[in-house]
Amino acid sequence: MADTDGDGLRDGIEVMGWEILVVNVGVQRIIVTSDPGLYDTDADGLSDFVEFSELCDTGSNASNPDTDGDGLGDQAEALSGFTWEGESYFTDACMFDTDNDGLEDGEEVIAGQDNFLTHANNSDTDDDGLKDGNEVLFVPRPFQKPTNPLINDTDADGMLDGWEMQVKSAEDNTNSHSLWVAASSWSRPGCEATQTNNCLMEPGGYVWQNYLGGFVLEAKYEIWEMNLSGFSIPANALCDGCSGRWALDPSLDSLADANYDVDNDSLMNSAEAPDRWNTNPVDDxxxxxxxxxxxxxxxxxxxxxxxxxxxLSIASSGARGVMDPSMQDSDLDGITDGQEDPDRDGLNRSGLVKKYCPGYDDPTNSQCHINPDTPDGVRFYDNLENYTNFEEFQNGTDPVTNDTDGDEWNDGPEVYYQDHDQDGMATGWEYHFEFDPYDSADRMVDTDGDGHVNYCEYKWDTNPRNPLSFPGQGQLCDPFAE
Structure with missing residues (x-):
């Protein structure tokens, strides 16, 4: 077999060529040849045979000393390698961005456009959750100054750069932490004004998704819904002088943001970080x-x-409390935390059934206004038996003690039997039957058209939305006199 230059590669292969794959802008299939009279056609220190048989998965370009065009020679990438903090590593001679961080390998090992030397085979050199390319040259959101790819907390506020600047990503399964807080009107970046759209946005808190999705057009928070106490919002040159800033900004010399609670959930931003509660600092x-x-x-x-x-019992489900703010169902029982009733302070189910369906399980009594075995009945009794965490939150009661004010009344019944509009009907009863507990006018309405107004149905424990359920003979009611 002829091998004129003694490089170990037959002349026929050198002349006819071979196909290689190069990852540059997309994946390119290239037919390459070499000179059968030269041991190292491209003079890159690698024999033509080595480039054909040992580099990359399908070989490298023996006629080009920089196969992937990343500014680094094939020999440097494949054989010589580089050093980072005392450890050697190599890059791929056929991939212009070996670690897929948005920066060409040459940009990383030479102080190029970004003026930083970074690890070319580690996409996140400083381990801050932000790819090297996204720290300086390709910042993932508008109105944002760059961060330092060698320091994982550029502004030294105790929160990682990538966490502060996090955007929505299906690939990384992340939600956005990028909330733009504007105290004045501002223009969306990349928006072209037309006769029907001037691109101006009202003040408020707006979520930036990513450069594909842009800003969510509807404000997540109105100004008054956010906790902006002490949160300075000066004129910002990056948004043409508008009064706006990111709720979290990791750049050097940025305004302090660790000890604010913009989403108004009573957790400071620093307490929502991954090493604390690992919650979303811009979602309450x-x-x-x-x-x-x-x-x-x-x-x-x-x-x-x-x-x-x-x-121990909490940890068994992976939760950090009976209501873990990063777990929708902390005890993994199929019921969301908002619908749990850990202190069991709702109304007594047996008493409710006896009250609204006295004939239940009694063959001698057919009286039943709300049957526990029907879908509506199940909803009714479940709802009243469980005074849920969400209801406790709404009413300002303590979800982990059944008698918040210590008056020997469980919270559930106490809240249920309030009468906010003083119409003689319990607030909880009105809520369940979808009346307005703050409007006394519904007392005199006959909702189901059975000849009995709502107040009388409440008094005699009948169903005000079922015309077949109404007070019986002898169950007197004068809504005007009572």
Missing amino acids: DTDEDELPDGWEVRYSQLALERGLVDN
Whole structure:
């Protein structure tokens, strides 16, 4: 077999060529050849045979000393390698961005456009959750100054750069932490004004998704819904002088943000970080269980202090409290935290059944206004038996003690039997039957058209939305006199 230059590669292969794959802008299939009269055609220190048989998965370009065009020679990438903090590593001679961080390998090992030397085979050199390319040259959101790819907490506020600048990513399964807080009107970046769209946005808190999705057009928070106490919002040159800033900004010399609670969930930003509660600092209900993050933390800690639960039982489900703000169902029982009733302070189910369905399980009595075996009945009794965490949050009661004010009335019945509009009907009863507990006019309405007004149906424990359920003979009611 002829091998004129003695490089170990037959002349026929050198002349006819071979196909290689190069990852540059997309994946390119290239047919390459070499000179059968030269041991090292491209003079890159690698024999043509080595480039054909040993480099990359399909070989490298023996006629180009920099196969992938990243500014680094094939020999440097494949054989010589580089050193980072005393350890050697190599890059791929056929991939212009070996670690897929948005920076060409040459940009990383030579102080190029970003003026930083970074690890070319580690996409996140400083381990801050932000790829090297996204720290300086390709910042993942507008109105944002760059960060330092060699320091994982550029502004030294105790929160990692990548966590502060996190955007929505299906690939990384992350939600956005990028909330733009504007105290004045501002223009969306990349928006082209037309006769029907001037691109101006009203003040408020807006979520930036990513460069594909842009800003969510509807404000997540109105100005008054956010906790902006002490949160300075000066004129910002990056948004053409608008009064706006990111809720969390990791750049050097940025305004302080660790000790603010912009999402108004009673947890400071620093307390929401991964090494603390690992919640979303710009979403007051990270796990979407209807309970604010800080409220869950507060009462989870109280439950532990009061000995209602122990760390061992909590840890068995992977939770950090009876209401973990990063877990929608902390005890994994199929019921979300908002719908749990850990202190069991709702109404007594047996008493309710006896009241609204006295003939239940009694063959001699057919009287039943709300049957526990029907879907509506199940909903009714379940709802009243469980005074849920969400209801406790709404009413300002303590979810881990059944008698918040110590008056020997359980919270559930006490709240249920309030009468906010003083129409003689319990607030809880009105809520369940979808009346307005703050409007007394519904007292005199006959909702189901059975000849009995709502007040009389309430008085005699009948169903005001079922025309077949109404007070019986002898059950007198004068809504005007009572």
